[in-house]
Amino acid sequence: MAVTLKNIADKVGKSVPTVSRALAGFDDISPKTRDYVQAVAKEMGYVPNNFARKLQSQKADAVGLILPGSENLRFSDPFFGLLLSGIIERTSAAGMDLSISAANDDEELDVYMEHIKGQRVDGFIIVRTHRKDKRIELLRKHKFPFVSFGRMEDDNNFNFVDEDGNWGIEQVVDHLVDLGHTKLGCIAEPLLYTKSFSRVQGFLNGLKKHGLKFADENLVVTNYRQRSGREAALRLLDLPQPPTAIVALNDLLAIGAIQAAQERGLKVGRDVSITGFDDIVLAEMSNPSLTTLHQPAHEMGTLVAENLIQQIKNQSIEQSQIVLKPTLVVRNSTGTPV
Amino acid sequence: MAVTLKNIADKVGKSVPTVSRALAGFDDISPKTRDYVQAVAKEMGYVPNNFARKLQSQKADAVGLILPGSENLRFSDPFFGLLLSGIIERTSAAGMDLSISAANDDEELDVYMEHIKGQRVDGFIIVRTHRKDKRIELLRKHKFPFVSFGRMEDDNNFNFVDEDGNWGIEQVVDHLVDLGHTKLGCIAEPLLYTKSFSRVQGFLNGLKKHGLKFADENLVVTNYRQRSGREAALRLLDLPQPPTAIVALNDLLAIGAIQAAQERGLKVGRDVSITGFDDIVLAEMSNPSLTTLHQPAHEMGTLVAENLIQQIKNQSIEQSQIVLKPTLVVRNSTGTPV
DNA sequence: TTTGACTTCTAAAACGTTTTAGAATATAGT
DNA sequence: ACTATATTCTAAAACGTTTTAGAAGTCAAA
Numbered sequence: 001m002a003v004t005l006k007n008i009a010d011k012v013g014k015s016v017p018t019v020s021r022a023l024a025g026f027d028d029i030s031p032k033t034r035d036y037v038q039a040v041a042k043e044m045g046y047v048p049n050n051f052a053r054k055l056q057s058q059k060a061d062a063v064g065l066i067l068p069g070s071e072n073l074r075f076s077d078p079f080f081g082l083l084l085s086g087i088i089e090r091t092s093a094a095g096m097d098l099s100i101s102a103a104n105d106d107e108e109l110d111v112y113m114e115h116i117k118g119q120r121v122d123g124f125i126i127v128r129t130h131r132k133d134k135r136i137e138l139l140r141k142h143k144f145p146f147v148s149f150g151r152m153e154d155d156n157n158f159n160f161v162d163e164d165g166n167w168g169i170e171q172v173v174d175h176l177v178d179l180g181h182t183k184l185g186c187i188a189e190p191l192l193y194t195k196s197f198s199r200v201q202g203f204l205n206g207l208k209k210h211g212l213k214f215a216d217e218n219l220v221v222t223n224y225r226q227r228s229g230r231e232a233a234l235r236l237l238d239l240p241q242p243p244t245a246i247v248a249l250n251d252l253l254a255i256g257a258i259q260a261a262q263e264r265g266l267k268v269g270r271d272v273s274i275t276g277f278d279d280i281v282l283a284e285m286s287n288p289s290l291t292t293l294h295q296p297a298h299e300m301g302t303l304v305a306e307n308l309i310q311q312i313k314n315q316s317i318e319q320s321q322i323v324l325k326p327t328l329v330v331r332n333s334t335g336t337p338v
Numbered sequence: 339m340a341v342t343l344k345n346i347a348d349k350v351g352k353s354v355p356t357v358s359r360a361l362a363g364f365d366d367i368s369p370k371t372r373d374y375v376q377a378v379a380k381e382m383g384y385v386p387n388n389f390a391r392k393l394q395s396q397k398a399d400a401v402g403l404i405l406p407g408s409e410n411l412r413f414s415d416p417f418f419g420l421l422l423s424g425i426i427e428r429t430s431a432a433g434m435d436l437s438i439s440a441a442n443d444d445e446e447l448d449v450y451m452e453h454i455k456g457q458r459v460d461g462f463i464i465v466r467t468h469r470k471d472k473r474i475e476l477l478r479k480h481k482f483p484f485v486s487f488g489r490m491e492d493d494n495n496f497n498f499v500d501e502d503g504n505w506g507i508e509q510v511v512d513h514l515v516d517l518g519h520t521k522l523g524c525i526a527e528p529l530l531y532t533k534s535f536s537r538v539q540g541f542l543n544g545l546k547k548h549g550l551k552f553a554d555e556n557l558v559v560t561n562y563r564q565r566s567g568r569e570a571a572l573r574l575l576d577l578p579q580p581p582t583a584i585v586a587l588n589d590l591l592a593i594g595a596i597q598a599a600q601e602r603g604l605k606v607g608r609d610v611s612i613t614g615f616d617d618i619v620l621a622e623m624s625n626p627s628l629t630t631l632h633q634p635a636h637e638m639g640t641l642v643a644e645n646l647i648q649q650i651k652n653q654s655i656e657q658s659q660i661v662l663k664p665t666l667v668v669r670n671s672t673g674t675p676v
Numbered sequence: 677t678t679t680g681a682c683t684t685c686t687a688a689a690a691c692g693t694t695t696t697a698g699a700a701t702a703t704a705g706t
Numbered sequence: 707a708c709t710a711t712a713t714t715c716t717a718a719a720a721c722g723t724t725t726t727a728g729a730a731g732t733c734a735a736a
Contacts, residue, residue, distance in 0.1 A: 002692095003455070004691095015715070015716050015717080016716090021695095030715090046455075047452050049456060051392040051398070051457070051692080052389075052393050055721050058721070060389070067426065076416045076420045076618070081416075081419045088438055097439070098437070099436070100426055101435070101436070102426055102430045103430075113385075117384075118385040120435075226623045255620075255623055258625070281563070281564060282593075285594060286624075287596070287600060287624075344722080352685080353685070354686090354722090356685060358722095359685090367684070368685090386722080386723075387723070389721085389723090390723040390724090393690095393692065393721090393722080394690075395723085
């Protein structure tokens with residue numbers, strides 16, 4: 001049976017509030033009583049009941065992360081895993097719980113509302129933002145604290161941490177053009193995600209900047225998996241005029257693309273250049289190693305969490321918007337076109 | 339401001355308990371009142387306050403997963419990610435929270451105790467079991483519900499879900515010996531983990547079964563990362579009498595080993611055979627594709643969660659111990675030795 | 677018309693904490 | 707010696723829910 005304030009109060013012969021205030025170190029308790037109470041509490045192994053405390057304080061001391069049901073397998077994505085580890089590290093350190101759950105798309109917003117109304121969390125972390133994101137609109141409407149990892153297409157007056165994907169992919173295009181490539185292909189995740197859309201913009205901007213023209217068939221939109229990357233790359237490589245460089249918009253896609261190229265008997269880095277995005281651990285180890293954009297996934301997770309915790313604790317309305325530029329890491333999957 | 343039972347009670351002109359019992363559907367409330375109360379509650383958007391409910395019920399309706407601090411980056415391991423997704427899916431479906439936190443090794447047991455005494459969770463999921471696991475011993479001593487993913491070395495009278503790693507690796511050895519290999523090397527994670535230890539046993543048992551002798555230098559113990567796999571493989575390949583087959587005890591290690599072999603100018607699957615364990619998505623996409631043992635990571639996560647939820651809800655003491663055999667998937671990283 | 681049995685509801689207590697308002701005692705100032 | 711002021715404590719209320727015990731009312735049977 002758990003030890004309660006009442007147990008301690010009985011033992012020390014004081015009232016429950018006295019014990020409560022003694023443990024909290026209030027100065028209307030004499031040092032003598034305070035020390036005695038604290039000693040007894042420690043000896044009895046007292047740990048406050050969380051729910052009683054939260055009921056009274058009307059604070060959940062918890063952060064919610066509701067995973068879109070359709071994204072259940074996202075956990076196998078190393079980038080997401082690292083992001084999550086950063087979030088957990090930071091929330092843990094702040095003594096807050098991280099409540100992770102999953103919701104099917106059709107009930108997603110209801111789940112958010114239930115968390116809010118049931119006062120289960122003090123704030124949310126939103127991942128995989130859409131260009132028009134119903135979750136963000138909902139939370140903003142209810143003035144409920146949240147930080148998103150990623151922006152919307154516009155109307156971004158809320159706290160977020162994001163990459164500069166547009167800028168990043170432009171660096172990649174610069175790199176490829178510098179090497180001499182003029183026919184570039186692109187493999188993207190669904191464009192309803194801001195992240196994907198923005199990276200594609202970077203691709204198009206890059207082409208325009210260098211006076212290269214874009215043909216529809218050079219952009220293949222698919223999902224985030226390696227398998228899809230392979231299939232998409234095959235489509236690009238089998239075009240009448242195949243690109244000499246393929247800009248895959250994440251590393252898993254890029255690795256799939258490398259596989260596809262090798263299936264077609266091409267030497268990656270010589271016959272065809274392939275790039276990724278995120279710099280997951282694997283990128284360095286793939287064969288050939290992958291030219292990609294490095295992102296500090298773990299740190300981004302801590303930033304998101306930190307941002308939200310600040311917002312919750314300070315009740316401050318000041319906006320914190322962080323955009324991190326990825327850094328180009330040139331490895332062996334890119335080279336001068338033959 | 340959140341809607342409470344009192345708000346509803348005022349509105350319908352009944353007492354708070356009546357409203358509470360009407361919403362819960364007790365039959366000492368007239369159908370008329372029940373329907374009316376439920377309608378009003380819905381209209382007002384009532385959602386029960388979680389903490390009040392939990393305080394009263396003395397149940398947390400939550401499952402704890404305390405990640406060893408040293409394992410923070412585990413999230414980047416795709417296998418762990420999938421396991422986690424299974425756990426989340428199942429706990430979510432059961433209406434329970436999953437409370438994930440991190441604890442440094444020196445304070446780990448204290449964190450467990452605080453969760454227990456503070457009644458924050460109804461049970462724990464233990465991951466990465468040690469051969470002697472202090473966490474398991476602690477929980478068992480306090481008769482607190484838990485399910486572990488993995489066993490201890492012995493004394494396993496508790497609920498767990500585990501792989502049959504020993505058996506699995508024996509299959510791998512059989513496969514390699516069938517191909518004609520007689521000099522086998524092995525790359526393992528630290529042996530204090532039961533998982534690693536057990537897989538190594540499988541390796542040794544396999545050798546013995548086939549009358550092959552084992553030399554110490556053919557076993558390299560390192561950590562779980564690709565980088566380590568590469569370094570370990572280099573050590574094996576640079577031996578005076580290098581093995582013709584390397585049994586890496588997880589896929590990341592195996593992929594590192596493949597890289598090492600390629601650095602030494604060896605063609606994997608011909609000059610040297612390499613195997614993994616887990617069959618992460620990447621295994622199929624690596625070059626060459628990896629012969630490995632498949633494990634249903636996501637399903638294992640659901641099993642662990644299901645097991646714990648049963649235990650919590652039924653208060654039953656019946657033991658549930660599940661051991662799953664991995665299945666050998668032969669791909670292109672293994673072949674007849676030259 | 678009284679008893680007994682149902683049906684439907686409510687008052688009170690409980691879960692364990694914190695906050696507020698104020699009581700009791702001690703200390704100092706005149 | 708009496709008032710004013712600190713100091714140290716406690717009683718009561720509050721957070722929102724559920725459970726327990728029992729009250730009030732209705733109805734049928736005797």
